Amino acid sequence: MRSFGISERDFKVEQSNGHREKLYRVYHPIKTPKHLVGFIRFTYDVKNLGTLEFVNFKASLQQRHLGIGGTSKANDCSQMGQHGEGLKLSALVNRRHPYNYSFIITSNSFRWTFGWNVDKKLNCRLQRLPKTDLREQKELAAQNDERNLPRECKARAWEDVSIVIGEPRHGRTLTGDKQTSNKIPLKVFLTRTIMTIDIDPPSNVVRTVHGDLILHPNHRNKIYLHSLLLPSGSKSGKPFVYGYNLLNGETGRDRDTVATARTEAEHIAKIWAAALTEEKRLGKEDLISKYAALILGNFHRVADVDCIGGLLSKEIAELAWDFLKKSKTWSNQPPFYYCGSKDSQARRLHHDWICSRHILTDPIGCRNH
Numbered sequence: 001m002r003s004f005g006i007s008e009r010d011f012k013v014e015q016s017n018g019h020r021e022k023l024y025r026v027y028h029p030i031k032t033p034k035h036l037v038g039f040i041r042f043t044y045d046v047k048n049l050g051t052l053e054f055v056n057f058k059a060s061l062q063q064r065h066l067g068i069g070g071t072s073k074a075n076d077c078s079q080m081g082q083h084g085e086g087l088k089l090s091a092l093v094n095r096r097h098p099y100n101y102s103f104i105i106t107s108n109s110f111r112w113t114f115g116w117n118v119d120k121k122l123n124c125r126l127q128r129l130p131k132t133d134l135r136e137q138k139e140l141a142a143q144n145d146e147r148n149l150p151r152e153c154k155a156r157a158w159e160d161v162s163i164v165i166g167e168p169r170h171g172r173t174l175t176g177d178k179q180t181s182n183k184i185p186l187k188v189f190l191t192r193t194i195m196t197i198d199i200d201p202p203s204n205v206v207r208t209v210h211g212d213l214i215l216h217p218n219h220r221n222k223i224y225l226h227s228l229l230l231p232s233g234s235k236s237g238k239p240f241v242y243g244y245n246l247l248n249g250e251t252g253r254d255r256d257t258v259a260t261a262r263t264e265a266e267h268i269a270k271i272w273a274a275a276l277t278e279e280k281r282l283g284k285e286d287l288i289s290k291y292a293a294l295i296l297g298n299f300h301r302v303a304d305v306d307c308i309g310g311l312l313s314k315e316i317a318e319l320a321w322d323f324l325k326k327s328k329t330w331s332n333q334p335p336f337y338y339c340g341s342k343d344s345q346a347r348r349l350h351h352d353w354i355c356s357r358h359i360l361t362d363p364i365g366c367r368n369h
Contacts, residue, residue: 059160225246
């Protein structure tokens with residue numbers, strides 16, 4: 001994305017299925033004719049066992065990235081990977097039992113092969129690719145570029161980064177035994193594809209400048225950061241009624257949740273506020289009905305409105321209250337509100353409306369404090 005100046009919003013994946021092959025291409029969103037910038041390919045045999053290949057065009061890895069903490073994204077909140085551990089952990093997980101998948105990177109004309117040494121420690125062996133092979137490949141690539149031919153789904157070792165996982169190779173296992181590495185089962189690969197919403201984007205999504213509100217039931221109780229699933233859900237420990245894709249934020253050390261519950265709540269409140277403001281401009285009330293139901297029926301129970309006190313703007317609070325005043329959805333009665341003050345600012349609902357889900361059935365308990 002950085003090499004081609006592609007924003008996260010413009011990142012689109014095109015999927016195609018061939019003979020024992022699943023291919024996912026990413027094209028530049030503006031350039032014409034279509035300009036390939038990277039791809040993922042999974043090829044498998046009659047036993048549904050295969051090899052996975054990731055390729056980013058016009059990218060590179062440096063030897064320093066092998067060290068823990070080595071990353072070029074430490075201060076880039078628009079991308080995942082601020083900790084500088086993901087690549088190494090991925091190699092470690094794939095190489096050890098029960099997977100025992102080979103893990104090979106090609107970058108800057110070097111092949112990086114991860115494996116276990118005699119001391120049962122993970123190491124990485126760097127080999128420079130033969131210059132004669134590279135010379136022929138570069139000449140052919142230069143000819144294609146001069147003829148303005150589109151890039152094919154083939155990595156260039158000198159200017160791209162490719163990662164190949166699951167290619168059968170002979171080497172040591174973590175136990176020290178010598179054996180051929182395993183291929184990846186197709187079902188394992190397909191399970192991994194659902195870890196991102198880029199490959200199979202959900203329908204019924206409300207997009208805002210702060211992130212996405214995902215209304216489709218298949219994404220209920222799921223939260224994503226930069227389109228990557230955070231497997232442990234909400235940091236609050238409560239379930240989500242809807243799904244969310246945050247455009248900003250940081251994860252904890254284990255990358256399974258947003259770093260703090262407060263930060264998570266702030267981002268989700270901004271998403272709802274942006275979505276409701278746009279809905280108001282269009283003269284609709286579908287989302288405000290859903291939001292009112294979250295607060296009045298599920299407050300303190302779901303992560304969507306957890307810690308909402310103090311995060312809801314006066315504009316959104318009044319918008320919700322105006323909807324409730326004319327709604328008879330709740331117990332077929334108009335809502336009751338007692339502010340306990342003559343102050344014109346008392347319409348704010350930061351405490352009176354938000355802090356009690358019993359605002360309709362227990363109005364006395366909803367007085368200002």
